[in-house]
Amino acid sequence: MLVVLVILSLVLITVSVREGETGPLHGVRSVVSVATTPVRTLGAIISSPFTGIGSAMDDATATPETLSELKAENERLTAELTELREAEQTAIRLEALLGLKNSYKLESTSARIVSNSTDSWVSSVTIDKGSSSGLAVGMPVSDSAGIIGQIIECGLSSSVVRLMSDEHSSISAMLQSSRAQGMVVGSADGSLSLNLVRTDQSVEPGDMVVTSGIGGVFPKGLPLAKVAHVDKPTGGLYYEIRLTPLSALNTYEEVIVITSLTEEQQATADDVSEADRQDAAASAPTNAPTVANNEQASTAESELSSDEAEPAENAEDTDEYTQDAEAEEEN
Amino acid sequence: MALVSHETTRLQSIRRFVILALVSAVIHLMFVANLGAASGLINLPLVVSACLAFSLGGPPAVLVGFFSGLFFDLTTTGPIGLMALLLSLSSWALGLAASERFAQSGQPAVRQFLLADCVVSILYNLAMLVVSGPSSLFGLILFKIVPSILLSFVAFLVSRAVLMRGGHVRGLSGQLPRDGSSKHFDTSSN
Numbered sequence: 001m002l003v004v005l006v007i008l009s010l011v012l013i014t015v016s017v018r019e020g021e022t023g024p025l026h027g028v029r030s031v032v033s034v035a036t037t038p039v040r041t042l043g044a045i046i047s048s049p050f051t052g053i054g055s056a057m058d059d060a061t062a063t064p065e066t067l068s069e070l071k072a073e074n075e076r077l078t079a080e081l082t083e084l085r086e087a088e089q090t091a092i093r094l095e096a097l098l099g100l101k102n103s104y105k106l107e108s109t110s111a112r113i114v115s116n117s118t119d120s121w122v123s124s125v126t127i128d129k130g131s132s133s134g135l136a137v138g139m140p141v142s143d144s145a146g147i148i149g150q151i152i153e154c155g156l157s158s159s160v161v162r163l164m165s166d167e168h169s170s171i172s173a174m175l176q177s178s179r180a181q182g183m184v185v186g187s188a189d190g191s192l193s194l195n196l197v198r199t200d201q202s203v204e205p206g207d208m209v210v211t212s213g214i215g216g217v218f219p220k221g222l223p224l225a226k227v228a229h230v231d232k233p234t235g236g237l238y239y240e241i242r243l244t245p246l247s248a249l250n251t252y253e254e255v256i257v258i259t260s261l262t263e264e265q266q267a268t269a270d271d272v273s274e275a276d277r278q279d280a281a282a283s284a285p286t287n288a289p290t291v292a293n294n295e296q297a298s299t300a301e302s303e304l305s306s307d308e309a310e311p312a313e314n315a316e317d318t319d320e321y322t323q324d325a326e327a328e329e330e331n
Numbered sequence: 332m333a334l335v336s337h338e339t340t341r342l343q344s345i346r347r348f349v350i351l352a353l354v355s356a357v358i359h360l361m362f363v364a365n366l367g368a369a370s371g372l373i374n375l376p377l378v379v380s381a382c383l384a385f386s387l388g389g390p391p392a393v394l395v396g397f398f399s400g401l402f403f404d405l406t407t408t409g410p411i412g413l414m415a416l417l418l419s420l421s422s423w424a425l426g427l428a429a430s431e432r433f434a435q436s437g438q439p440a441v442r443q444f445l446l447a448d449c450v451v452s453i454l455y456n457l458a459m460l461v462v463s464g465p466s467s468l469f470g471l472i473l474f475k476i477v478p479s480i481l482l483s484f485v486a487f488l489v490s491r492a493v494l495m496r497g498g499h500v501r502g503l504s505g506q507l508p509r510d511g512s513s514k515h516f517d518t519s520s521n
Contacts, residue, residue, distance in 0.1 A: 001393050002393050002423045005393055005419045008415075010416065011412070012401075012404075012410075012411050013412035015411075015412075016410045016411035017462065025411045032406060039357055039360045043360060117372075118359065118403075119403070119407035119409060120475045121408070121409060121459045121463070121475065123370065124408065167470065187467065188467050188475060190370060
């Protein structure tokens with residue numbers, strides 16, 4: 001019995017790893033996910049009153065209603081402020097070439113978080129929409145404050161979203177003020193950091209970090225996090241930057257899944273060139289690529305596939321990044 | 332007459348087992364995701380399969396371990412079959428001496444569960460490390476493996492206390508302990 005089940009398990013593991021997302025075993029998992037969604041949802045509803053116990057203890061002087069209203073208002077205003085700053089900077093740099101337009105004309109589908117991850121390996125949440133609603137693996141997911149992650153598994157009526165705090169998550173990002181490019185990565189303890197930002201760039205605590213749009217997966221300019229702490233290592237090429245996420249996820253919250261991007265929301269070939277130039281400038285003095293450089297290169301390479309197919313038609317972004325490059329060269 | 336009685340006992344055992352499996356599955360889906368410390372979560376299938384392995388022993392314990400693990404695999408994002416493999420092996424190991432250890436007032440069952448808990452958690456996370464790519468080993472141990480082990484251990488202690496209090500150790504298997512003694516079991520509820 002034991003031998004048979006061990007062999008069966010090994011066969012399942014092999015098939016599961018090799019078959020990809022469309023194989024029969026993943027189909028079974030998808031069916032299980034659909035079948036168990038009502039139970040998960042019920043659990044989330046039952047658990048939701050208890051998730052706020054910790055914060056209620058910290059904020060005993062205010063009523064829960066006031067706190068939740070203020071929190072919602074704060075998230076809305078932060079997102080609005082980020083959007084306005086992004087639009088303002090774009091308008092200033094591109095002067096008459098651009099009209100003031102909404103950076104976030106997102107084509108999206110709303111969904112609701114129904115549960116957290118049931119294993120400790122992946123920081124993820126399950127949402128109540130799947131392929132039947134037009135969702136697919138890879139689509140970015142955002143809440144009212146900004147990006148929260150990306151779909152990694154998509155069933156018929158539910159999807160698993162890897163949160164950006166997961167240690168295997170990395171998102172191309174840039175600092176809104178200085179336009180310095182980097183990668184927002186998660187960690188095992190759930191904290192966020194911004195990697196690969198050169199020490200000759202300007203970074204201050206409180207700076208907003210937004211998506212760079214490189215790769216065509218995440219829309220350009222969506223808020224990700226705020227800079228919490230900046231450390232400049234002696235002789236180091238890159239800052240060590242810790243971030244504070246903008247979203248405080250609770251289960252049973254509304255999110256939006258961004259289903260497609262317009263051309264304005266994608267980074268241009270010049271954006272990618274600028275990222276490469278920053279990386280090359282950082283690695284040049286050492287004459288030896290670091291692990292971090294390799295990671296960025298591989299990420300950029302994997303995300304480039306969609307960019308390579310599209311010519312650099314967005315003159316706005318081209319000019320924007322040309323100016324950035326000039327400014328950085330002056331520095 | 333004895334045959335009918337034996338058949339009735341067997342059916343009752345199966346019914347209890349199915350109910351326990353369903354309740355465990357529902358608890359796993361509803362609450363485990365919301366009960367965590369650091370990035371660790373309770374491995375409820377391990378707890379359930381261990382309790383039943385101590386009670387049942389032998390091939391049934393291995394079967395329970397396999398299907399518990401398979402359920403875990405189907406409700407998570409890891410490779411399907413990985414936890415099934417680990418829980419099959421752990422249930423087999425824990426079921427070797429079966430019910431007498433579970434019921435003893437001493438600590439052998441607790442120690443052996445803790446060992447199985449550690450081995451399963453470490454092997455699972457290391458396998459995931461191989462499958463998922465580079466990760467911080469320190470973070471993995473500190474924030475995932477250790478909290479998961481501790482939470483599962485606490486869940487096991489609670490489950491064990493509940494099962495022993497209700498006399499379900501015998502009731503699930505429908506058998507007395509292998510040494511024939513019933514002194515460790517409260518059979519009044521059966």
